[in-house]
Amino acid sequence: MTIKHIEEYRDPDTSRKIIDRIQNISKSKIRIMEVCGTHTMSIFRSGIRALLPNTISLLSGPGCPVCVTAQNEIDAFIELSRVDDVIIATFGDILRVPGTQSTLQKEKGYGGDIRVVYSTFDALDIARRNPGKRIVFLGVGFETTAPTIAASIISANEMGLDNFFVFSAHKLVPPALEALLETDNVRIDGFILPGHVSVIIGTKAYTPLFEKYKIPGAVAGFEPIDILQAVSLLIEQIESGHPRLENAYIRAVTFDGNKKAQKIMHDVFETVDINWRGMGTIPKSGLKIRKGYAAFDAQREFDILVPYSKDPKGCACGEILTGMKIPPECILYKKICTPMDPVGPCMVSSEGTCAAYYRYHS
Amino acid sequence: MCLAIPSKIVKIENNMGTIDVAGARRKVSLLLLEDAIVGDYVIVHAGFALHKIDESAANEALKILREAVSRVEGRD
Ligand code: SF4
Numbered sequence: 319m320t321i322k323h324i325e326e327y328r329d330p331d332t333s334r335k336i337i338d339r340i341q342n343i344s345k346s347k348i349r350i351m352e353v354c355g356t357h358t359m360s361i362f363r364s365g366i367r368a369l370l371p372n373t374i375s376l377l378s379g380p381g382c383p384v385c386v387t388a389q390n391e392i393d394a395f396i397e398l399s400r401v402d403d404v405i406i407a408t409f410g411d412i413l414r415v416p417g418t419q420s421t422l423q424k425e426k427g428y429g430g431d432i433r434v435v436y437s438t439f440d441a442l443d444i445a446r447r448n449p450g451k452r453i454v455f456l457g458v459g460f461e462t463t464a465p466t467i468a469a470s471i472i473s474a475n476e477m478g479l480d481n482f483f484v485f486s487a488h489k490l491v492p493p494a495l496e497a498l499l500e501t502d503n504v505r506i507d508g509f510i511l512p513g514h515v516s517v518i519i520g521t522k523a524y525t526p527l528f529e530k531y532k533i534p535g536a537v538a539g540f541e542p543i544d545i546l547q548a549v550s551l552l553i554e555q556i557e558s559g560h561p562r563l564e565n566a567y568i569r570a571v572t573f574d575g576n577k578k579a580q581k582i583m584h585d586v587f588e589t590v591d592i593n594w595r596g597m598g599t600i601p602k603s604g605l606k607i608r609k610g611y612a613a614f615d616a617q618r619e620f621d622i623l624v625p626y627s628k629d630p631k632g633c634a635c636g637e638i639l640t641g642m643k644i645p646p647e648c649i650l651y652k653k654i655c656t657p658m659d660p661v662g663p664c665m666v667s668s669e670g671t672c673a674a675y676y677r678y679h680s
Numbered sequence: 681m682c683l684a685i686p687s688k689i690v691k692i693e694n695n696m697g698t699i700d701v702a703g704a705r706r707k708v709s710l711l712l713l714e715d716a717i718v719g720d721y722v723i724v725h726a727g728f729a730l731h732k733i734d735e736s737a738a739n740e741a742l743k744i745l746r747e748a749v750s751r752v753e754g755r756d
Binding site: 324326327332335336339409436437438439440459462463465466469473514517518543547550567568569570572576577578579582 | 711712728734738744
């Protein structure tokens with residue numbers, strides 16, 4: 319099978335030409351932040367950072383879903399996994415994230431029933447096959463993941479499942495961008511905006527923010543050339559003094575986004591203030607299950623008491639997620655904290671900045 | 681994590697599609713798409729098709745890319 323819509327975005331000759339252009343036009347020292355774990359991985363893997371002129375610093379923002387999950391949420395997941403009749407269903411990355419005292423991985427070793435699934439439908443299957451158990455799906459992710467979880471709640475409702483629950487720890491990207499722009503000590507000259515979050519929400523979701531802050535922005539796909547194109551657009555905007563919101567991923571992202579997915583997400587969830595790792599509580603940046611679907615809300619079904627939560631001592635993940643530090647500036651990086659034995663989530667997830675540095679930045 | 685490669689739908693049955701990802705077959709839910717037919721290329725995330733690639737937008741994107749590259753070539 320030919321892989322369509324992809325080869326031309328990996329062509330080395332094209333890459334080189336765009337890099338030449340960037341070299342030619344980049345004058346001032348700037349800091350560009352990507353807010354998507356898949357961008358982080360792609361940037362490191364393709365070695366783009368080394369090819370850009372030293373006027374440009376690329377920073378990884380709060381774009382890795384596991385990394386931005388707050389410590390109290392991780393601790394709540396761990397508490398839930400200890401309930402007798404509970405089966406936890408989750409995407410894999412979260413298992414090794416250290417909570418205050420344990421990890422889901424350890425709980426699994428102690429006998430907790432924790433299963434890694436590929437999609438929420440797998441979790442529905444588990445619920446159907448285990449009528450005597452309560453299945454809790456850990457809802458971690460941004461606007462890309464939230465509609466898939468909303469769709470599974472609607473399906474569970476239609477199937478009459480009464481043993482399927484979702485712990486919604488979802489986070490929303492535009493409010494996080496605003497919070498970053500409002501944070502003292504954070505200097506960002508432009509954003510590379512996430513590809514598949516934007517597939518869902520459309521570029522229109524960013525319009526109010528970009529009108530208010532007049533900051534350069536470009537939505538990007540995941541191939542090296544997609545990212546280089548976005549960087550080149552951002553430099554042009556910055557050098558010409560015309561900040562705006564551009565779409566460098568038009569084969570997938572439209573102005574309106576995926577309206578059906580937005581509706582499904584809106585039918586099931588409402589926005590709430592939520593706590594982000596390293597960023598504190600950001601207004602209307604989380605999703606809570608609406609009353610109509612309350613029967614599927616794990617936070618209502620279970621009285622989860624997390625006595626106290628504490629971020630790992632010495633871990634600078636929070637500052638890394640906001641672009642204030644880079645991993646080598648963390649005292650634990652490589653010495654105590656490694657992908658084999660991670661201290662913080664930024665080293666656990668393959669999309670985490672510390673893990674990417676460790677792997678590609680020797 | 682996002683799967684960047686658009687995948688082709690080879691079969692559809694009750695809102696579930698079968699896609700071909702570089703030779704491997706996978707099932708995806710089509711609940712988040714308005715309409716999808718066999719032969720469409722879709723972007724998939726966590727077992728769901730999120731977007732149907734629009735040929736004309738994809739071609740437009742390539743045109744922009746080629747123009748950007750030829751601008752650079754013009755300077756060489
Ligand atoms: S290197 Fe480890 S301890 Fe340091 S910030 Fe990254 S995840 Fe936290």
